[in-house]
Amino acid sequence: MESDLRSIGELARDSGLSVSALRFYDGADVLAPARVDPQTGYRWYAPGQLADARLLARLRRVGLPLADIRAVLGAAPGTGAARRVVDAHGRRLEDGLTDARRELSLIRRLIDQRESPVATAAEHRFTVPARELADALDAVRFAVGSDPGLPVLSGVLFDLDGGLLRLVATDRYRMALAELPVTVDPEADGSDRSDGSDRSAADASAADASAADASAAAIVPTALADAVRALLGSGSEHAELTLGAGAVRIETGGHRIEGAALDHDYPDYRALVRLDPVHQVGLPAAELRDAVRSAATGSLPSGPQGTDCEVTVLTVDADGRLTVDAPGVGPAAGAVRVAVNRDFLLEALPATGPGQLVLELGGPVAPLAIRTPGRPGTYSILMPVRLPA
Incomplete structure (x- = not known):
């Protein structure tokens, strides 16, 4: 009965959505009114639509895209489709927060360098399985860019993130990624203990935490990456890498290669790989x-x-x-x-x-x-x- 219908103003009041938002979602085929007055164009909503309107208001608050909102409200009950859409959005938000924290860490580092330009840049030294590093280079090498107008892509990104090393290559038309576990040296933080004293338990704990949170990145030029790959065929079980101060160094099987990293900021690849x-x-x-x-x-x-x-x-x-x-x-x-x-x-x-x-x-x-x-x-x-x- 029409007396059971809510006006658009009443639904706005009871759901937390504005009248203009309800008009927008009607036009977007997300929440259409139960009845539209043919003379005045005024919208009326059925009692059961209040639950959908309240759900819609919350979906808006968490930034769910319009297409996903439509999918949630249109999902058949009992299929789990609506929950899958919301869960996927939650994972995107968590990934975005992780990225933001990482960027903030890098921003603080840049601020420290800006305020103390004479400070020594930290080096990060870590050990990787030589065979796994060789496989990772093989997995990404085909995607390295060669456009002289885009020198930032003319190499392999070595991206250290705690206990993982991720290798990334792209030429804009394709992208390849590979990751492998690393063992970070907590002492390689750019500081030395000149007094020769042993670390205290607190120092050791802080250093271990610092190693777990270690982050560094360097774009290894194509020629240097190829030389590293050739060196990894020497048969040694492990390789030691050092990133920092604009340089890359690798030691394995009694041999050593080092060179300058490309002085560019690599594009943010993380958002592109969330499919x-x-x-x-x-x-x-x-x-x-x-x-x-x-x-x-x-x-x-x-x-x-x-x-x-x-x-x-x-x-x-x-x-x-x-x-x-x-x-x-x-x-x-x-x-x-x-x-x-x-x-x-x-x-x-x-x-x-x-x-x-x-x-x-x-x-x-x-x-x-x-x-x-x-x-x-x-x-x-x-x-x-x-x-x-």
Whole structure:
């Protein structure tokens, strides 16, 4: 009955949303009124819509994107779909807070250097398994940039974050990441104990905490990264790396290489690698490689300065089956597909090794992720090529 309906003003008062917000969400197909007066255009809402309006108000407060708000309110009860959307947003917020803390730590360091320009820059020394470092370099080397106009990308980022070392390479059209555990030397903090005394228990505890929180980054030029990779073939079990003061040093098997890091700020890659895939497909790397090589392709502009390249389309149907097609092949209903540079895709596959891999597809404008089971921190991302309408 109309007497049970709430006016837009009453719903605004009871839900915490403003009248203008309710009008916006009506126009955005998020929360439509139960009835609109044909003469005045005035909106009326059913009693059951108050719960949705209150939920919507809270979703707004935590910054949930409009498309996700629509997905939560439109989710079928009992499917868990609404909770999955909210949980994914919570993870993004946590990741963002972690990034903000890291940036604040770097900002404090820059402020200290600005206020005390004569202070000695800290060095971070750590030990890594030589074989794992070699594998990590192999996994990212193909994605290093070579554009002389973008010198910041002409190297491999060595990003130390506590007990992990992450290697990153990108040329803007693809990105490769690999991570491996490290053992940080708590004494390598840029300070020396000149009195020769032993550390107290408190000093040791503080140093251990400092090692766990150690962070440093250096862009290792391509030539130096290749020299490091060659040195890692000497057969030694471990390698010792030192980052700091604009330099990179590696010692292993009685040999040592050092050189200057690139004096640039590497792009913030973390936000780019947080993906929300629609489909995850597992298959042998050799099977995908053969399918890509034998499938038809199409030429589309996708390279630097809009140059053409051969494009492969990966399609996952509603049943989760993967096919490799040419751009001109129309998708079936409910299919998800992404077009990528064929050569880039083939170059990314050897980095996954000869065994299984997992493809993550999010849609035609979402990056394609290529992962190796059991190595969550080592994967490649290919930027999509826009298909003609």
